Amino acid sequence: MTAVEITPAVIAEHGLNAEEYARVLEILGREPNITELGIFSVMWSEHCSYKSSKKWLKTLPTTAPWVIQGPGENAGIVDIGDGLTAVFKMESHNHPSFIEPYQGAATGVGGILRDVFTMGARPVANLNALRFGAPDHPKTRHLIAGVVSGIGGYGNCVGVPTVGGEVNFHPGYNGNILVNAMTVGIAPADRIFYSKASGIGNPVVYVGSKTGRDGIHGATMASAEFNADSEEKRPTVQVGDPFTEKLLIEACLELMDTDVIVAIQDMGAAGLTSSSFEMASKGGLGVELALDTVPMREEGMTPYELMLSESQERMLMVLEPGKEPVAEAIFRKWGLDFAVIGRLTDTGRMVLTWHGDTVADLPIDPLAEAAPEYDRPWEPSPAPAPVDPASVPTVPWTEALVTLMGSPDLASRRWIWEQYDHMVMGDTVQRPGGDAAVVRIHGPAGLTDRGLAMTTDCTPRYGSADPVLGGTQAVVEAWRNLTAVGARPLAITDNMNFGNPEKPRIMGQFVGACQGISAACLALDFPVVSGNVSLYNETEGQAIPPTPTIGGVGVLDDLDRMATVAFKAEGDAILLIGGPAGDAECLGRTLYLREIAGREDGAPPPVDLAEERRVGDTVRGLIQSGRVTTCHDVSDGGLLVAIAEMALAGGIGATLDGVTDTPAALFGEDQGRYIVAVPEADAAAVLSDLGSVARRIGSTGGNALTLGGVSVPLATLCDAHEGWLPRLMGDA
Amino acid sequence: MKAAVIVFPGSNCDRDVAVSLERTTGRPPLMHWHADADLPEDLDLIVIPGGFSYGDYLRSGAMAARSAAMAGVRTAAAKGRAVLGICNGFQVLCEAGLLPGALMRNRSLHYICRDVYLRVETTDSIFTGHYAPAQVARIPIAHHDGNYVADLATHCALEDEDRIAFRYCTPAGKVTDDANPNGSLDNIAGILSEERNVLGLMPHPERLADPRLGGTDGQPIFASLMEALS
Numbered sequence: 001m002t003a004v005e006i007t008p009a010v011i012a013e014h015g016l017n018a019e020e021y022a023r024v025l026e027i028l029g030r031e032p033n034i035t036e037l038g039i040f041s042v043m044w045s046e047h048c049s050y051k052s053s054k055k056w057l058k059t060l061p062t063t064a065p066w067v068i069q070g071p072g073e074n075a076g077i078v079d080i081g082d083g084l085t086a087v088f089k090m091e092s093h094n095h096p097s098f099i100e101p102y103q104g105a106a107t108g109v110g111g112i113l114r115d116v117f118t119m120g121a122r123p124v125a126n127l128n129a130l131r132f133g134a135p136d137h138p139k140t141r142h143l144i145a146g147v148v149s150g151i152g153g154y155g156n157c158v159g160v161p162t163v164g165g166e167v168n169f170h171p172g173y174n175g176n177i178l179v180n181a182m183t184v185g186i187a188p189a190d191r192i193f194y195s196k197a198s199g200i201g202n203p204v205v206y207v208g209s210k211t212g213r214d215g216i217h218g219a220t221m222a223s224a225e226f227n228a229d230s231e232e233k234r235p236t237v238q239v240g241d242p243f244t245e246k247l248l249i250e251a252c253l254e255l256m257d258t259d260v261i262v263a264i265q266d267m268g269a270a271g272l273t274s275s276s277f278e279m280a281s282k283g284g285l286g287v288e289l290a291l292d293t294v295p296m297r298e299e300g301m302t303p304y305e306l307m308l309s310e311s312q313e314r315m316l317m318v319l320e321p322g323k324e325p326v327a328e329a330i331f332r333k334w335g336l337d338f339a340v341i342g343r344l345t346d347t348g349r350m351v352l353t354w355h356g357d358t359v360a361d362l363p364i365d366p367l368a369e370a371a372p373e374y375d376r377p378w379e380p381s382p383a384p385a386p387v388d389p390a391s392v393p394t395v396p397w398t399e400a401l402v403t404l405m406g407s408p409d410l411a412s413r414r415w416i417w418e419q420y421d422h423m424v425m426g427d428t429v430q431r432p433g434g435d436a437a438v439v440r441i442h443g444p445a446g447l448t449d450r451g452l453a454m455t456t457d458c459t460p461r462y463g464s465a466d467p468v469l470g471g472t473q474a475v476v477e478a479w480r481n482l483t484a485v486g487a488r489p490l491a492i493t494d495n496m497n498f499g500n501p502e503k504p505r506i507m508g509q510f511v512g513a514c515q516g517i518s519a520a521c522l523a524l525d526f527p528v529v530s531g532n533v534s535l536y537n538e539t540e541g542q543a544i545p546p547t548p549t550i551g552g553v554g555v556l557d558d559l560d561r562m563a564t565v566a567f568k569a570e571g572d573a574i575l576l577i578g579g580p581a582g583d584a585e586c587l588g589r590t591l592y593l594r595e596i597a598g599r600e601d602g603a604p605p606p607v608d609l610a611e612e613r614r615v616g617d618t619v620r621g622l623i624q625s626g627r628v629t630t631c632h633d634v635s636d637g638g639l640l641v642a643i644a645e646m647a648l649a650g651g652i653g654a655t656l657d658g659v660t661d662t663p664a665a666l667f668g669e670d671q672g673r674y675i676v677a678v679p680e681a682d683a684a685a686v687l688s689d690l691g692s693v694a695r696r697i698g699s700t701g702g703n704a705l706t707l708g709g710v711s712v713p714l715a716t717l718c719d720a721h722e723g724w725l726p727r728l729m730g731d732a
Numbered sequence: 733m734k735a736a737v738i739v740f741p742g743s744n745c746d747r748d749v750a751v752s753l754e755r756t757t758g759r760p761p762l763m764h765w766h767a768d769a770d771l772p773e774d775l776d777l778i779v780i781p782g783g784f785s786y787g788d789y790l791r792s793g794a795m796a797a798r799s800a801a802m803a804g805v806r807t808a809a810a811k812g813r814a815v816l817g818i819c820n821g822f823q824v825l826c827e828a829g830l831l832p833g834a835l836m837r838n839r840s841l842h843y844i845c846r847d848v849y850l851r852v853e854t855t856d857s858i859f860t861g862h863y864a865p866a867q868v869a870r871i872p873i874a875h876h877d878g879n880y881v882a883d884l885a886t887h888c889a890l891e892d893e894d895r896i897a898f899r900y901c902t903p904a905g906k907v908t909d910d911a912n913p914n915g916s917l918d919n920i921a922g923i924l925s926e927e928r929n930v931l932g933l934m935p936h937p938e939r940l941a942d943p944r945l946g947g948t949d950g951q952p953i954f955a956s957l958m959e960a961l962s
Contacts, residue, residue, distance in 0.1 A: 149842075149843075152843050153843075156784075156843055156845075156874070156876075157742070157744075157784040157787065157788070158744070159744025159745070159783060159784075241787070242784075242787070243741070243742050243784060243786070243787025243788075243789065244787075246741075246742055246744065246784070247741055247742070334741065335741060417845075418842075418844055418845055418846050419842050419843050419844070419845070420843075420845060421843070421845045421874045422845055423845065423872055423874060423936070423939050423945075424744055424745060424748065424782075424874065425747070425748060426745075426747070426748035426751055426752075426938060426939060426942070426945065427945075428945065429944060429945065429946075431946075440944065447751070559944060731840065731842075
């Protein structure tokens with residue numbers, strides 16, 4: 001190998017600033033070679049080191065009696081009873097998905113699946129939260145088509161149902177789409193696997209796919225802004241093979257049933273570098289790797305490329321000594337590569353060799369644990385001025401409702417989720433389209449009558465105006481969606497998507513979102529157990545709207561006591577629970593304001609956390625006692641949109657006589673509200689038990705929505721709602 | 733009824749159909765690994781499950797059709813044993829020559845996962861005896877390649893010999909082009925072999941065979957087999 005000279009240009013290409021490079025020299029006491037420089041570069045990238053965000057992530061609430069594992073491992077773990085746990089995390093794959101949408105999204109799904117089964121869990125559900133640019137932006141349709149087929153192509157093949165998610169459109173994402181993928185798995189509480197290496201001399205084993213040249217410097221790419229040349233970064237996007245992932249899931253779970261694994265870590269961002277460092281660093285050990293023994297896809301690969309490749313579907317394991325044959329037999333049976341590539345040492349150093357020659361020798365702790373950490377300057381966002389209701393135009397409610405139901409952020413996502421296998425594994429109790437997806441708990445011991453509820457939520461419209469409220473509202477909405485199906489909310493994973501943190505205004509958005517999330521987590525006993533940060537979502541200096549996506553998981557102890565959004569019968573009473581005593585009032589930042597008045601200003605609806613909890617606990621109590629089986633929270637679009645969604649889901653209309661016909665009353669997005677439908681005979685008793693928190697607003701029936709003597713047929717709403725996305729995508 | 737489910741690398745509905753079989757028969761089926769050509773002699777039913785055998789690389793079902801286990805399935809089918817291929821299993825059976833025709837890419841070019849309605853076209857089989865003639869069943873599909881094609885002679889033979897088991901239809905039982913989710917010839921969703929002991933169908937009966945999942949219209953297939961083979 002010819003040595004590459006470490007010039008200032010080479011250092012800059014590796015994303016290290018002068019200060020960081022000085023630190024490299026200090027740690028090594030000499031100049032690094034190119035392989036070592038590459039390793040520093042990825043380990044200290046924003047993507048791997050969380051150097052801008054760490055200070056604030058530490059402030060998030062992460063504990064509760066049911067939390068088994070909080071942030072810091074591959075995924076978070078909560079106790080779900082009966083000796084089982086839910087293992088989950090959400091992760092972004094934003095930058096690659098913008099450059100190469102199919103593979104970017106597909107490998108996003110693959111990566112988050114590995115984070116979950118690495119811990120010993122069988123993945124049972126996938127979700128995804130997507131943000132695209134304006135529907136009429138020239139790239140948007142191409143990006144939707146690629147991302148949706150990428151998510152489907154991967155998830156469908158591995159046989160994990162894609163059960164839920166959310167999609168928003170806004171010009172703020174024209175140059176940086178967001179693809180946030182979440183996986184939920186189930187593991188026995190007594191058989192969880194971690195990444196902490198132990199046992200000096202224990203073999204380090206590589207399994208899965210061979211290593212190729214794909215994805216080199218992916219983590220560095222994800223830590224920089226886009227510019228006009230970003231298309232040239234296409235070669236740094238990885239290529240996924242879901243078939244191999246499926247084999248890897250089965251082989252790993254089969255091996256986990258034996259007692260041979262000491263530690264296991266998937267090779268995600270920064271591949272072999274990050275996985276080996278993490279395992280050794282957590283165990284306080286050293287590691288020696290003979291890189292020439294790594295299974296390689298192509299000839300002529302260098303140590304530099306092997307350490308930085310982000311080839312997919314690979315795992316690193318530390319095995320009990322002498323157990324290599326047990327593991328090898330299982331991986332060979334599944335047709336996967338298996339190689340002993342090194343061993344653990346007591347040196348605290350990572351030593352890499354290439355045909356016997358040492359090609360890198362680095363101290364592990366300073367590199368992994370003492371990575372740069374910044375307290376970046378930040379400034380809070382200015383408080384937005386409230387919207388004066390008198391300034392908002394009033395259009396007939398029928399017209400406004402049809403427009404809203406067919407607007408980009410409210411139209412049906414059926415075109416998307418019908419391309420995802422959402423039923424494989426035979427446990428999907430609530431399919432996409434409701435408040436939260438529900439999957440039956442089907443552990444190693446078989447079927448149960450219990451379920452896991454899951455959802456992803458964020459309302460970037462709110463966070464753009466008020467980042468603190470945006471963070472709070474995202475958590476609250478996830479909690480509310482779990483509550484609305486009758487689940488007991490347990491914990492969240494957070495996927496923080498923001499612009500360039502070196503700008504104080506953007507850093508202020510991040511800090512605000514963390515503060516808002518913390519407040520909601522504390523008030524609702526709904527801690528953060530895992531998460532991911534994606535910064536530098538900017539193109540040509542334009543940052544995305546702050547988007548702290550929250551993935552929530554809850555448990556249903558009895559699947560016979562569950563609610564869905566669909567109206568079930570004619571003649572049921574419709575009750576509104578929570579919110580102001582009178583009509584809704586808040587039009588700031590609402591979809592009505594944006595879609596009808598063409599404005600995106602004002603203050604978003606405030607959240608009263610104590611009231612939120614009180615109302616939610618009340619609603620959950622109604623469902624869990626079996627008194628309510630129809631429930632929907634009021635969120636995007638307000639009360640009338642929620643009613644329309646319930647009517648369309650059930651094919652049954654409604655007549656409303658308990659709400660005033662004003663834009664704020666019908667379309668205001670005041671928080672903390674739920675709509676339930678109960679049989680007429682039960683309505684008086686339910687209302688009397690609930691007291692002032694609830695009131696009757698109408699009854700179900702017919703095939704139209706009727707208010708103030710005016711009706712809009714369900715067929716009209718259905719056409720607007722179901723037709724928008726297929727028409728956009730040219731399929732209708 | 734003694735049943736086995738063939739497990740290929742990439743099968744992903746093997747567990748799902750095993751759950752349905754166990755619910756029906758009271759005992760778990762044998763899970764048979766693809767590399768093993770020797771199937772037990774006393775099997776009554778062999779199920780080729782859904783999924784992406786061998787990643788669906790080359791063509792859906794093409795590589796699985798040439799696996800060791802399929803040689804055993806071919807022998808068993810020749811002896812009159814019942815063989816049920818669901819989704820990818822139907823594709824494998826066509827590729828293996830146990831059923832005629834082929835499954836092409838859906839006409840929308842999209843993968844489609846949703847409930848569809850099927851008209852039961854024959855109750856004269858060990859798979860469909862528990863349905864009423866022309867009964868409409870709601871059963872999900874989940875596939876990218878479900879667009880059944882066959883030449884005219886094959887199509888006529890299937891029709892004349894009463895071997896079309898299911899057609900895609902409207903909820904009211906009308907066989908229309910709008911009710912055809914994938915462009916399949918003559919709305920065909922499932923067919924029988926000449927000897928009527930092999931059924932291939934694209935829809936997944938195991939996905940709606942449990943009230944907890946929102947329907948049981950798939951269960952009569954398992955119940956029919958249980959009665960015929962016990």
